[in-house]
Amino acid sequence: MSTLHLDAEALYRDLAGGVRGLLQPGAALVGIWSGGAWLAERLQRDLGLAGEPGVITSALHRDDFDKRGMAADAGQTRLPFEVEGRHIVLIDDVLYTGRTTRAVINELFDFGRPASVTLAVLVDRGGRELPIQPAYSAARVTLPPERRLALARNAAGHFSFAIREEGAAP
């Protein structure tokens, strides 16, 4: 198979435009830990939004807890605003099975009842196992299931994609 080339920085610029179109008055960005949280942090700044974006983790609502247990480094949910009645835009780096999205929606509702929840992602790699679709995706790719695609961020804050075989050392 040819090497998949994804220019994360170019896709980020597309994502910023897409998210701008999704923002309703008073909407809040919530990044899914960890790649989505990096994206939300930068989008908040680049889109000129006031305050801090939220960070959300799937750790406490994962459906594979019985098989995988507590993750050693799963981040913590921090939502520095009222969730009740707010329009929430979830941001993630890679959308795959949809199970993480399902878990973070449950996590979000533990804090209140949002007015609406939409999802914007950098890359949609297909392979959905739940009826979840993004309102915006900057790219759609097809990858074999054993390939893992994850966003990386360097010291200067620039994004790139890391692709590796599932089970291989990071």
Add this chain to the structure above:
Amino acid sequence: MMLPRRNPQLNAHGELVHLLSIEGLPRAVIHQILDTAGTFLSVNDREVKKVPLLRGKSVFNLFFENSTRTRTTFEIAAKRLSADVINLDIARSSTAKGESLLDTIANLSAMHADMFVVRHGESGAPYLIAQHCAPHVHVVNAGDGRHAHPTQGLLDMYTIRHFKQDFTRLTVAIVGDIVHSRVARSDIHALTTLGVPEVRAVGPKTLVPGDLREMGVRVCHDMAEGIRGADVIIMLRLQNERMSGALLPSAGEFFKNYGLTPDKLALAKPDAIVMHPGPINRGVEIDSAVADGRQSVILPQVTFGIAVRMAVMSTIAGNTA
């Protein structure tokens, strides 16, 4: 050749499947539990103060020794994880009719228990249960004899990390009846594993024997020497049953020498914290002015205790033997 025996708390991958003692736990496992507890602490700030990790699981509280407070904190922790909690008044039921410990466990396992939280007067009882229960069943030691009280040890470490961040520069003084205290033993193992350079055991010779030095602590029979320059002071409850007999002349005498008063606390660092596993005996091991004072973190310990017990239960429940 003798193969080294695996720590019975860990599976072949080095993951925690039971919590029986802090002794022998790798530093990374302790830190992981403390990190996880941090996540659970924030669950208290949510509209819904419950997470579904143990939904459909049954946690049996088996307190062969009474302790309403500890049992309640385990019950709250399990309920916040969405488990079903069954409290057995075991001291007054089956054992009183002569049933053996392992028969009791076999019966409760037949009722589809997923986790046993065990307090027992005999050291080692939780180990015995862990060795004989089914592979999917997990055991938490909630205090066994004089041996260990690992969740108290972990919540003490969480408290110290919360207020002092770095363990590797601290002087920690544990004061009182060290020899009979499972809390002291668990704290000493945890503090040395986490790299605390100076752990002091402070108290009279009858309650702090010199052979405690083998655990890597500095033994101090003089209170002023024991407290001077300390960052953390852990006061232990003086158990009334020790007051009679030859161990101690009287409660008043103990308070005069080893009770923590504002004068004695002034010998520690100005930002030292004062801890106590509770319940406190005011005027026996601690003065009210200290227990209620600005350096006391006794009530935060209680709050952290719930989050730490949630972390322990969810960690072991997520790992398989």
